[in-house]
Amino acid sequence: MEKASSHSRRQQGPRLGTGRGGPGVGWQVDPAEGVDFKMKTIEVDGIKVRIQIWDTAGQERYQTITKQYYRRAQGIFLVYDISSERSYQHIMKWVSDVDEYAPEGVQKILIGNKADEEQKRQVGREQGQQLAKEYGMDFYETSACTNLNIKESFTRLTELVLQAHRKELDGVRTRASKELALAELEEDESKPEGPVNSSKTCWC
Amino acid sequence: MVGPEDAGGCSGRNPKSPPVPAPESAGQDGKMIRATGGFGGGVGAVGPPEEGEEEDALPMVVATLLDSHSLTCKVGRRGLSLTPGLGFDLSRGERNWVCVVLPAPEYEARTGRACKPPPQSSRRKNFEFEPLSTTALILEDRPSNLPAKSVEEALRHRQEYDEMVAEAKKREIKEAHKRKKIMKERFKQEENIANAMVIWINEILPNWEVMRSTRRVRELWWQGLPPSVRGKVWSLAVGNELNITPELYEIFLSRAKERCKSLSETSSENDTEGVSIADREASLELIKLDISRTFPSLYIFQKGGPYHDVLHSILGAYTCYRPDVGYVQGMSFIAAVLILNLEEADAFIAFANLLNKPCQLAFFRVDHSMMLKYFATFEVFFEENLSKLFLHFKSYSLTPDIYLIDWIFTLYSKSLPLDLACRVWDVFCRDGEEFLFRTGLGILRLYEDILLQMDFIHIAQFLTKLPEDITSEKLFSCIAAIQMQNSTKKWPQVFASVMKDIKEGDKNNSPTLKS
Numbered sequence: 050m051e052k053a054s055s056h057s058r059r060q061q062g063p064r065l066g067t068g069r070g071g072p073g074v075g076w077q078v079d080p081a082e083g084v085d086f087k088m089k090t091i092e093v094d095g096i097k098v099r100i101q102i103w104d105t106a107g108q109e110r111y112q113t114i115t116k117q118y119y120r121r122a123q124g125i126f127l128v129y130d131i132s133s134e135r136s137y138q139h140i141m142k143w144v145s146d147v148d149e150y151a152p153e154g155v156q157k158i159l160i161g162n163k164a165d166e167e168q169k170r171q172v173g174r175e176q177g178q179q180l181a182k183e184y185g186m187d188f189y190e191t192s193a194c195t196n197l198n199i200k201e202s203f204t205r206l207t208e209l210v211l212q213a214h215r216k217e218l219d220g221v222r223t224r225a226s227k228e229l230a231l232a233e234l235e236e237d238e239s240k241p242e243g244p245v246n247s248s249k250t251c252w253c
Numbered sequence: 254m255v256g257p258e259d260a261g262g263c264s265g266r267n268p269k270s271p272p273v274p275a276p277e278s279a280g281q282d283g284k285m286i287r288a289t290g291g292f293g294g295g296v297g298a299v300g301p302p303e304e305g306e307e308e309d310a311l312p313m314v315v316a317t318l319l320d321s322h323s324l325t326c327k328v329g330r331r332g333l334s335l336t337p338g339l340g341f342d343l344s345r346g347e348r349n350w351v352c353v354v355l356p357a358p359e360y361e362a363r364t365g366r367a368c369k370p371p372p373q374s375s376r377r378k379n380f381e382f383e384p385l386s387t388t389a390l391i392l393e394d395r396p397s398n399l400p401a402k403s404v405e406e407a408l409r410h411r412q413e414y415d416e417m418v419a420e421a422k423k424r425e426i427k428e429a430h431k432r433k434k435i436m437k438e439r440f441k442q443e444e445n446i447a448n449a450m451v452i453w454i455n456e457i458l459p460n461w462e463v464m465r466s467t468r469r470v471r472e473l474w475w476q477g478l479p480p481s482v483r484g485k486v487w488s489l490a491v492g493n494e495l496n497i498t499p500e501l502y503e504i505f506l507s508r509a510k511e512r513c514k515s516l517s518e519t520s521s522e523n524d525t526e527g528v529s530i531a532d533r534e535a536s537l538e539l540i541k542l543d544i545s546r547t548f549p550s551l552y553i554f555q556k557g558g559p560y561h562d563v564l565h566s567i568l569g570a571y572t573c574y575r576p577d578v579g580y581v582q583g584m585s586f587i588a589a590v591l592i593l594n595l596e597e598a599d600a601f602i603a604f605a606n607l608l609n610k611p612c613q614l615a616f617f618r619v620d621h622s623m624m625l626k627y628f629a630t631f632e633v634f635f636e637e638n639l640s641k642l643f644l645h646f647k648s649y650s651l652t653p654d655i656y657l658i659d660w661i662f663t664l665y666s667k668s669l670p671l672d673l674a675c676r677v678w679d680v681f682c683r684d685g686e687e688f689l690f691r692t693g694l695g696i697l698r699l700y701e702d703i704l705l706q707m708d709f710i711h712i713a714q715f716l717t718k719l720p721e722d723i724t725s726e727k728l729f730s731c732i733a734a735i736q737m738q739n740s741t742k743k744w745p746q747v748f749a750s751v752m753k754d755i756k757e758g759d760k761n762n763s764p765t766l767k768s
Contacts, residue, residue, distance in 0.1 A: 082659045083654065083658030083659050083717070084655065084717075086655075086713040086714045086717060087714070088710045088714070101710045107582075108539060110581055110582075111582070111619060113619050113621045114619060114621060114624075114658065117621075135535075
């Protein structure tokens with residue numbers, strides 16, 4: 050089992066922004082300038098897989114930088130915020146960036162986050178499904194707050210990446226684990242206040 | 254049989270600890286607790302009981318004995334007083350257990366002896382060296398219904414017990430020494446700061462232009478600026494090339510407030526300007542969000558905190574002053590550090606001028622090709638100073654942007670403890686951008702051995718969240734050991750040659766993002 054680094058992040062600022070699950074899967078709470086790194090070991094098909102999660106800065110300005118990281122990704126979460134129409138519209142631009150920068154065969158999943166904020170919803174579930182269908186992606190509505198679909202979406206993307214790398218994987222099957230890099234793209238449309246994200250309730 | 258290893262049920266260190274079950278033993282009833290020794294040396298970090306202090310304030314130790322009858326041991330100046338709980342018979346003769354509260358070294362010799370009031374004076378005189386209290390429960394005799402201990406066994410138990418006590422004592426003395434050393438260093442530091450402050454105020458600041466680049470001042474500067482003159486020196490060192498006046502700040506501030514108001518009033522209907530309004534709105538929203546995430550542990554920039562509005566004002570005014578740069582994440586930390594050291598208008602002036610330095614301008618405009626040049630220059634010195642680590646990073650394709658972006662954007666204020674970040678700022682104000690990269694190399698040097706053992710993700714995680722126990726002495730000695738001279742070239746020359754090499758820029762990178 051991999052051991053996370055011994056020093057812990059500050060957890061004060063609730064940052065449920067988009068796609069930010071529990072600290073168990075590593076979500077930043079500070080304004081990010083570059084990339085925030087997390088890792089997690091999960092088991093898929095009986096194989097222990099250590100996933101690297103690259104949580105890229107949300108501000109649009111930073112995309113010149115964060116685009117550079119797409120090419121190192123094997124799987125990408127495209128995350129919008131169901132309470133922000135704008136973040137949803139942004140997904141299309143992102144998809145074209147990903148197509149341009151990410152390697153061939155990168156696996157993508159569309160995520161509509163903040164599913165717990167039903168009363169503020171601006172993007173319908175069908176809209177998400179529709180867009181995902183257009184791009185041939187899987188789609189999940191998640192909530193970092195209630196942990197809805199967090200584990201499922203991570204497991205699913207990992208499965209997809211494993212499938213895409215089946216050939217290489219067969220070679221390493223004898224080894225205990227295989228490291229994958231998943232990059233998470235994220236739209237920073239988070240709201241300033243929100244329920245505190247307790248580390249205990251999240252998927253760990 | 255229960256030996257001394259099981260001791261600890263009667264803890265003087267944690268007076269509020271719940272009743273701790275005593276070690277299991279064959280004996281069932283008929284015990285007598287005999288308390289011995291005084292209580293010297295203090296409890297935990299509380300320190301020794303003060304003269305005249307009420308005994309009620311002294312710690313209470315509750316021991317639960319074999320038959321779960323409790324006994325309250327009150328630790329007073331005269332030793333231990335015992336209050337038996339219900340069903341506890343002190344009058345019975347068997348003596349099976351002794352609860353020993355072992356304090357100052359002079360008492361442990363008496364362990365097991367009768368209760369005597371401790372001689373206060375001798376215990377007091379050098380308490381800083383005294384170990385903290387030690388407690389132990391030792392089995393003295395077996396219950397009467399069991400065969401008595403053999404002499405060897407009793408001796409062995411005694412010996413084991415003594416060893417344990419000696420070990421604890423040794424440890425505590427060591428800790429006390431360490432504490433004392435830290436205190437001494439702190440005092441020394443404070444004295445140095447006080448002395449330096451006088452020099453800065455009386456000699457240097459009145460003759461700033463003449464003295465700023467003298468060797469003596471530069472050396473004093475390296476030691477760290479006294480907090481009372483820090484803001485002043487930063488202001489002077491950063492300068493005011495932009496000629497911003499407090500009045501100008503007020504103008505931009507009121508403009509920012511107006512814009513904020515008009516946006517919140519009209520944004521929903523007025524969508525004609527489309528993107529630009531949305532962008533501006535997004536950036537205002539982002540400022541709000543980031544303010545709450547700026548030094549959250551200080552609780553002064555968050556909503557309702559004393560500097561919340563000031564931080565908001567400075568960031569808002571800046572976006573009006575420099576719409577070409579706008580608000581970029583990371584700025585809130587720089588503004589916050591300035592606010593902690595300067596008055597509002599001065600903080601704004603320093604902020605705007607600081608961000609106008611070539612390196613900061615390149616980063617905050619997210620001018621990727623310029624950033625790459627800084628990284629390339631950094632790598633030249635990285636390879637030169639820490640070749641082994643450089644190769645290690647190379648083998649994982651771990652490029653400097655992964656850690657430098659965060660460090661440079663926030664000028665280390667997010668990654669290092671605040672006081673240490675301020676010291677980095679001190680020398681940054683003295684030496685300019687090159688010191689930011691030198692600090693980065695200093696950090697890598699400090700943790701070189703650890704980093705050499707790590708793989709990509711661990712390094713990335715480690716460097717984006719540095720250990721919190723990093724000390725200024727260690728870091729600055731590592732920074733000092735970094736040579737910023739590559740054979741014959743210094744930072745500016747290396748940077749210039751990198752600029753020449755990549756004149757065309759990286760074709761893979763999109764042009765600088767327009768604001």
